[in-house]
Amino acid sequence: MRFDVERIRADFPILQRKMNGKPLAYLDSAATSQKPLAVIEAISDYYSTYNANIHRGIYELSEKATEKYAESKEKVAKLINAGGVENIIYTRNATEALNLAALTYASHKVRKGDRILITEMEHHSNLVPWQLLAKKQKAVLEYIRVDKRTGLLDGTSLNESLEREPAIVSLTQASNVLGTINDVKSITRMAHGHGATVIVDGAQSAPRMRVDVKDIGCDFLAFSGHKMLGPTGIGVMYAKRDILEETEPLLGGGDMILKVTLKAHMWNELPWKFEAGTPNIEGGIVLGTAIDYLNGIGLGAIDSYESELTRYALARLSELKNVETFGPGLKDAKNRAGLVAFSINGIHAHDIAQVFNDNGIAIRAGHHCAMPLVREVLGKDSLARMSFYVYNTKDEIDRAVDAIEKVKKIFRVE
Numbered sequence: 001m002r003f004d005v006e007r008i009r010a011d012f013p014i015l016q017r018k019m020n021g022k023p024l025a026y027l028d029s030a031a032t033s034q035k036p037l038a039v040i041e042a043i044s045d046y047y048s049t050y051n052a053n054i055h056r057g058i059y060e061l062s063e064k065a066t067e068k069y070a071e072s073k074e075k076v077a078k079l080i081n082a083g084g085v086e087n088i089i090y091t092r093n094a095t096e097a098l099n100l101a102a103l104t105y106a107s108h109k110v111r112k113g114d115r116i117l118i119t120e121m122e123h124h125s126n127l128v129p130w131q132l133l134a135k136k137q138k139a140v141l142e143y144i145r146v147d148k149r150t151g152l153l154d155g156t157s158l159n160e161s162l163e164r165e166p167a168i169v170s171l172t173q174a175s176n177v178l179g180t181i182n183d184v185k186s187i188t189r190m191a192h193g194h195g196a197t198v199i200v201d202g203a204q205s206a207p208r209m210r211v212d213v214k215d216i217g218c219d220f221l222a223f224s225g226h227k228m229l230g231p232t233g234i235g236v237m238y239a240k241r242d243i244l245e246e247t248e249p250l251l252g253g254g255d256m257i258l259k260v261t262l263k264a265h266m267w268n269e270l271p272w273k274f275e276a277g278t279p280n281i282e283g284g285i286v287l288g289t290a291i292d293y294l295n296g297i298g299l300g301a302i303d304s305y306e307s308e309l310t311r312y313a314l315a316r317l318s319e320l321k322n323v324e325t326f327g328p329g330l331k332d333a334k335n336r337a338g339l340v341a342f343s344i345n346g347i348h349a350h351d352i353a354q355v356f357n358d359n360g361i362a363i364r365a366g367h368h369c370a371m372p373l374v375r376e377v378l379g380k381d382s383l384a385r386m387s388f389y390v391y392n393t394k395d396e397i398d399r400a401v402d403a404i405e406k407v408k409k410i411f412r413v414e
């Protein structure tokens with residue numbers, strides 16, 4: 001079936017606007033995605049017709065909000081094949097989900113001298129929480145090296161690190177800088193063989209490909225709603241049931257308890273035990289609307305369309321002199337997320353982004369919240385990045401290539 005991008009674009013009101021007098025080309029969906037009308041209307045519908053707190057009101061509005069919130073969790077559970085809603089904890093975002101895993105389960109599992117294993121390609125969200133935990137528990141934080149040339153994890157480094165029996169292995173499924181898609185299924189199997197608990201950062205993978213936690217076998221998965229057409233302020237931490245049962249919650253308060261006396265308390269059942277206080281009700285509900293929209297297109301179709309755009313972008317950029325791209329090359333583009341980070345010889349990424357902005361094109365520039373990767377592994381100060389989603393077109397990539405030519409002209413690069 002043909003991927004009808006024009007029909008999809010018509011669902012995104014923001015794409016009708018101009019930026020600096022030019023039609024907006026939004027090439028920054030890896031930072032946050034735009035929202036379809038269905039999502040915008042669902043937010044308005046909640047506040048206009050049934051805004052009420054959940055799990056407590058014995059009246060129609062509250063019952064409807066509670067029902068919609070629960071329905072949305074079921075959609076999330078189905079999306080990632082989690083089994084049931086008891087495995088789905090709503091958080092603010094992927095960052096909070098990763099921190100929650102580190103501050104609850106992992107902070108009990110990791111003891112003095114234990115090893116925590118992550119990769120050099122992690123976003124700060126899956127790096128700083130582990131630096132903090134290693135410091136607190138006097139544990140050792142190790143990194144699986146990245147092969148700068150291929151953009152892939154170094155197999156020898158992976159095997160050697162696993163041989164040292166880490167307590168935790170936490171890694172991204174898709175890199176927000178290199179685009180690399182890691183084989184988290186094989187790594188999980190290997191890590192489990194060495195007794196590790198495996199945490200997967202799905203912030204860049206969940207929006208674009210089928211992520212099946214049962215198939216991967218991971219113990220935790222984290223992702224954000226705002227990168228997959230949903231509102232900001234809603235994210236997900238999936239964890240296996242036995243882990244959640246044995247783990248103490250981080251926060252105490254309303255909704256997470258079943259019974260409280262002056263002396264003690266009894267936790268609520270899963271998943272509510274981990275959601276203290278009034279949650280982001282609107283975000284929780286509308287994430288379900290975003291998932292409906294994504295399912296309407298099909299994650300398989302999204303994945304192949306993004307691959308097509310990525311291959312096209314890599315091919316076009318390879319025609320340009322003095323332009324370097326990062327991550328797996330064209331021949332490995334099949335297993336690459338829909339983004340391309342690049343640099344132009346001698347030109348700061350902020351200058352590139354400025355010229356793009358002048359031409360109506362939104363891209364991200366900087367260290368992409370992956371400073372160790374960009375600076376210490378790739379040896380760059382900053383990179384420009386274009387990232388694609390369901391509403392992007394090859395025409396927009398052509399405009400980006402034209403903008404690169406303009407940058408080169410302005411800064412007198414060949």
Ligand SMILES: Cc1ncc(COP(=O)(O)O)c(C=O)c1O
Binds near residue numbers: 094126176201204
């Ligand atoms: C790979 C990866 N992990 C985690 C995050 C953090 O997501 P959030 O800022 O929504 O918590 C991002 C955001 O860009 C990301 O790209």
